[in-house]
Amino acid sequence: MRPRQDITELFSTFAQLDKDKFSKWLTDGKLRRSIQNCLNFSPEASHSENFWAIYWHRYWQTQSHHLAKMHLLAYLQESCYWTASKTVAKLTNSPHSLADYFQMANAEVETILKDFKAEKCSSLKAYATIAMPSRLRDILRQRKEADLCTNWALLRKVSKKLLLEALSEAGLSPTSIAQYRLAWTCFKELYLQKQSSGIAKLPEPSRQLWQDIADLYNRERFSQLTQSTEECTSTTIEQWLIQTAFYVRAYLFPPVKSLDAFKQDDDTTITFDLPDPSSDSLVISMIAEEDIQNRQNQISQMFAQLLNSLQNLDVKTQEVLKLYYQQGLTQQQIMQELQMSQPTVSRRLVKGREAMLAALVHWSQSTLNIPVTSNQIKDMSVLLEEWLRNQYGEYSLINTR
Structure with missing residues (x-):
């Protein structure tokens, strides 16, 4: 294919x-x-x-x-x-x-x-x-x-819901559907009394049984039907139920229709009005949903990239960043905490942020195909600073609970 x-x-x-x-x-x-x-x-x-x-x-x-x-x-x-x-x-x-x-x-x-x-x-x-x-x-x-199944076995098995769907699909009027349904109900009530269950080839009802079903129908029609209808003979009831079985089979297994009717560039194949997509609120809302989802996915990917670049820094640099952003220590305080010189602390702060910024710029160029300008680098630097504060702020909260 x-x-x-x-x-x-x-x-x-x-x-x-x-x-x-x-x-x-x-x-x-x-x-x-x-x-x-x-x-x-x-x-x-x-x-x-x-x-x-x-x-x-x-x-x-x-x-x-x-x-x-x-x-x-x-x-x-x-x-x-x-x-x-x-x-x-x-x-x-x-x-x-x-x-x-x-x-x-x-x-x-x-x-x-x-x-x-x-x-x-x-x-x-x-x-x-x-x-x-x-x-x-x-x-x-x-x-x-x-x-x-014989017609009678099929009518005995079918549910009321499916029966009504089949009759409706056949295009019968509400009055006819009500009559067919009542005839089927009377048939099930009397036929089931005389037949064992589980037999597909159930025998055809006798003439006496058809008469009994017709008599029951004629009694029930006054209370079960909303519209006044004429009395039915046993022959009419039998014909209705044979037709009902046909409708049920057709509904369960519709005839196979060929799709070969579709011809190349044939405008007469199907008939419907084309909607105007320029006024279609559904496609607009779906585009908006997709835009939101895309932005969320991009933000998630970007934050994952920042976290990965942070974890790739050497241990000492990570310690410096942690003390600076999580505990809010000054460079002098970090120098005393880690027994480092002030230039070393300053260099590790600068180099660590530069490495993470470079990773973010590379990700933007390779994943989003964004040509990076000096202004965009400034925006990314601000974003990185905010992310570091949020990252270590969340980390601090988690660890102080």
């Missing part, structure tokens, strides 16, 4: 498979323009893929925008492909091909997005790489169990 080269490709291209092998990347024109607009309007934004993955995930969470979902679906194409490759290698006797597993993985991307918590795992791709194979295994296990 050829890696994608830049941020624009990562969030706008989809994998095309040919004979169960990766063939090429297909670019969606609107997605490409969308991410390019973001980069053009926000040049200060990071070009890190993880920055934009988290951005689109937040956008998807807050706006429920189809655009964000499609960007993330494009971004996770490699995760879907490698999950499919590993699955087909393990399940050698499976009737499914790599392309089938690839499309199943794509169908689970929205679940991955719902479960992803940026505060716990900073990388969406890392999370998807771990979570997607597990999710696919669960789907295959459930599919196998469902394939073995």
Whole structure:
């Protein structure tokens, strides 16, 4: 699988498979323009893929925008492909091909997005790489169990929550959903009384049982349904429940949809309005967050560099600095404390600070690529002086508790 080269490709291209092998990347024109607009309007934004993955995930969470979902679906194409490759290698006797597993993985991307918590795992791709194979295994296990079930066994196993989700996904009206749900409740109550548990191939209900279920439904509808409905026959109840089983299977295992509909620069592939990134407060806040984090990281690195350079000084110089900054002794007092001459004390103070300043200048040039001027050296010297006082001040407090 050829890696994608830049941020624009990562969030706008989809994998095309040919004979169960990766063939090429297909670019969606609107997605490409969308991410390019973001980069053009926000040049200060990071070009890190993880920055934009988290951005689109937040956008998807807050706006429920189809655009964000499609960007993330494009971004996770490699995760879907490698999950499919590993699955087909393990399940050698499976009737499914790599392309089938690839499309199943794509169908689970929205679940991955719902479960992803940026505060716990900073990388969406890392999370998807771990979570997607597990999710696919669960789907295959459930599919196998469902394939073995009759409609009646499936309806007996399904939960009320999943049943309502399946009926809603099928596009039924609230009234129809309420009727189907009541029919299912009556079916479970009477069917369970006459069947043993744990059997996948449960027998089809008898005509008498269907009539009993219809009678129970017609009695319960007055108290269980908010709208007035007509009396139902046993045939109608049976048809409703067969249709309900179909909706549940379709909801649990949606038909595999090909992503090959995405064509190179095809503007008609998907339809949505491109947001105006120049007025997008989310990207602005994320840039601000990243700037703050970068500054904090730089400050932490700088302080670590200063501490390292302090520890690299010879022991006598460290003692002089400690007495001067921690205990506030004068050079005369340090001279008496350490039995040194005054010029030696003065030289060690100067040389110690110069060595640490030189280390700080070198770090700034090599890490931050900052061209150092005389004014900046003065600023760094002031920073060093403040850091030494804080460093030894904190050390003094810790050791006097």
